[in-house]
Structure formats: C-alpha cells, structure tokens
C-alpha cells in the first residue's frame with residue numbers, strides 16, 4: 001500500500017513526492033503523458049535542451065525557494081532580455097531607455113519622460129478599451145509599435161474590442177536596463193528542467209502513459225491518499241461545466257545554421273506576422289552547437305482536448321472554479337494542487353512555494 005498516489009509529475013507533484021519520501025512515505029506517481037516533468041519538461045535535440053511546452057526561465061526573490069531548487073541543479077547566469085521585432089525594427093524589452101533611444105533618437109531619461117507624458121495626453125477621458133488604456137499609460141508610439149499587434153494576436157481581437165481593465169499598468173524603466181525580471185535570482189538549469197524532476201522523483205514508483213481518471217477505481221485502492229494536480233473540472237467529469245483557458249501551438253524547426261536570431265526570445269509585435277514570438281532554445285544556455293532549434297509560438301483559443309496553458313481568471317471562470325473548489329473540499333482523501341488543480345497561473349517558484357506549504361500541513 002502506498003501512502004500517496006500523486007497524479008501528475010509536474011513541479012507540484014514532484015516536490016510533494018520528494019518531501020513525502022524524505023519523511024519515509026511510499027509514493028506512486030501516475031502521469032498521463034509519455035514523460036515526466038509536466039510543462040517544464042525539456043528534451044534534447046542536437047545537444048540543445050528544448051523547452052517543449054514553452055520557454056521557462058526560473059526567477060525568484062524567495063531565498064528559501066532558490067536554495068531549495070539549487071539542491072537539484074546548478075543554474076547558469078542567463079538573464080532574460082527579450083527583444084521585439086516590429087516590421088524589421090528591433091527594440092529592447094521591457095520598455096526602457098534602450099527602447100526609447102531607438103524609437104526617438106533621444107539620450108536622457110528626461111527627454112523620454114517628456115515624450116511619453118505628451119503622448120499620454122491624447123486620452124482625455126476614462127479609457128473605454130485596451131487601446132485607450134495603453135495610450136493613456138505609455139503614449140501612442142510605444143502602443144502602436146510594441147503593444148497593439150502582439151496583444152491582438154494574443155487575444156485574436158482588435159485592441160478596441162478588448163476591455164480596458166486587462167492592462168492595469170505597463171511598467172516603463174528610465175534606466176538602460178534590459179533585464180526583464182526584477183527578481184533577485186534568475187537562471188536556467190544547466191542540464192535542463194527534466195533532470196530536476198528526475199532527481200526529485202528518485203525512489204518513487206512512476207507510471208507514465210497512465211490517465212488517473214481512466215483507471216481511478218483501481219488506482220485509488222493502491223494508496224491511502226491522493227494528491228491530484230490535473231484539471232479540477234476534469235476530476236468532477238465537468239459536471240458544472242468547463243473552465244476556460246488560452247492555448248498555444250508551437251511550430252518547431254531544426255535549422256542547419258548556427259545562430260538564427262541572436263537572442264533566446266524575440267517577440268513579433270506586428271499583427272501581420274502570425275506568430276507572437278520565436279524562441280531560439282540554444283541561447284538560454286549560451287550554446288555553441290553547429291545547428292539550432294527554433295519554436296514559433298501561436299496564440300490560440302482553447303477547446304476541450306487542447307493543452308490548457310493559461311487559465312482565464314475572469315469573474316465567470318473564477319466563480320465556476322469556486323464551485324468546483326467546494327466539491328473538492330468534500331473529497332476528504334484528495335488534495336488538489338498546482339496550476340490545473342487550483343486553476344491558477346503559477347510561476348515555477350510560486351508552485352514550489354505552494355507545494356512546500358501543502359507538505360508542511362500534510363506531512364508534519
């Protein structure tokens with residue numbers, strides 16, 4: 001008899017499994033995909049670690065989480081500094097003095113501030129939609145070149161059709177600093193993310209290609225308690241309706257050239273280019289291989305059966321989630337966790353934090 005049946009071998013399930021085993025518990029991990037790791041899974045092609053479910057950059061300001069994850073891997077010194085390509089013009093992101101200098105040929109923060117302040121005044125009343133909201137925050141030039149097309153591709157709608165509240169703030173930096181994240185710690189694991197999960201799960205029994213919901217009855221008999229990290233609505237057979245997500249599709253290409261775009265992340269901010277961004281994986285690891293792998297990302301609407309990526313936490317879906325949550329509370333032998341179990345966008349550091357908190361409650 002296992003102490004815990006862990007459904008899902010993503011970061012949440014793996015942290016829980018590791019901590020449970022440390023306390024002498026016996027765990028069985030079931031995973032419906034043909035590999036462990038959940039969405040942080042990386043696989044090697046031509047010696048390059050490919051982030052199969054989207055680019056993942058580890059960043060945190062939580063020292064405890066940083067120390068925790070460093071038990072399982074060494075991190076390189078990658079700093080995320082994405083760039084935007086607008087009709088062949090290249091701009092640094094996030095919006096900072098390098099961006100403004102390129103856009104307006106200016107040099108000082110004061111010059112940049114004056115231009116932005118002047119352009120913001122175009123919007124005099126309460127912004128009625130995302131377009132007006134964005135212009136009221138950063139002015140028309142930045143909106144037109146760096147926000148409009150990208151956002152329209154993400155939402156598959158015109159910015160004038162998207163509500164203003166979607167964007168509350170648009171951070172601008174008046175320093176020449178291209179580091180995307182403000183966190184204290186940042187990097188990419190030197191041997192890829194899958195190796196972290198492998199280490200965390202060392203000693204656990206693992207069944208891949210096993211959908212818990214298909215074999216629930218038999219699997220439940222094998223363990224005293226279940227840790228479920230799959231979609232909460234699927235657990236209840238969608239009895240209250242489906243929770244909505246945004247999805248992404250990836251087009252991967254292996255190219256017989258050494259360096260395609262000179263940066264790991266390039267956003268394509270004009271609407272006419274159909275993909276939102278291109279990831280060139282080798283640059284996460286300063287790779288020097290003779291070939292390269294790129295992934296074009298397309299934002300797409302989600303339908304049941306697609307990979308759920310980003311939860312749509314609007315009031316309708318949050319309300320539905322809360323109703324599922326109430327059902328979940330009645331399942332005394334099951335603990336729901338992770339981004340799908342809690343219908344929540346969690347960065348990796350936050351998911352580790354949440355899993356450790358659950359362990360503290362459950363295992364002490």
Ligand SMILES: Cc1cc2nc3c(=O)[nH]c(=O)nc-3n(C[C@H](O)[C@H](O)[C@H](O)COP(=O)(O)OP(=O)(O)OC[C@H]3O[C@@H](n4cnc5c(N)ncnc54)[C@H](O)[C@@H]3O)c2cc1C
Nearest residue numbers: 008010011012032038039054056057212230338339347348
């Ligand atoms: C496109 C994208 C980019 C991201 N980039 C970053 C980033 O740069 N930095 C960062 O910190 N975070 C990033 N994240 C967040 C990161 O992916 C999550 O924090 C992390 O993957 C959450 O882990 P999890 O275990 O909760 O979920 P998952 O990784 O989704 O794991 C859940 C697992 O459960 C399995 N499962 C589901 N149902 C069943 C079932 N019925 N039976 C068996 N198994 C089942 C799934 O196959 C999956 O393997 C990104 C997320 C996305 C979507």
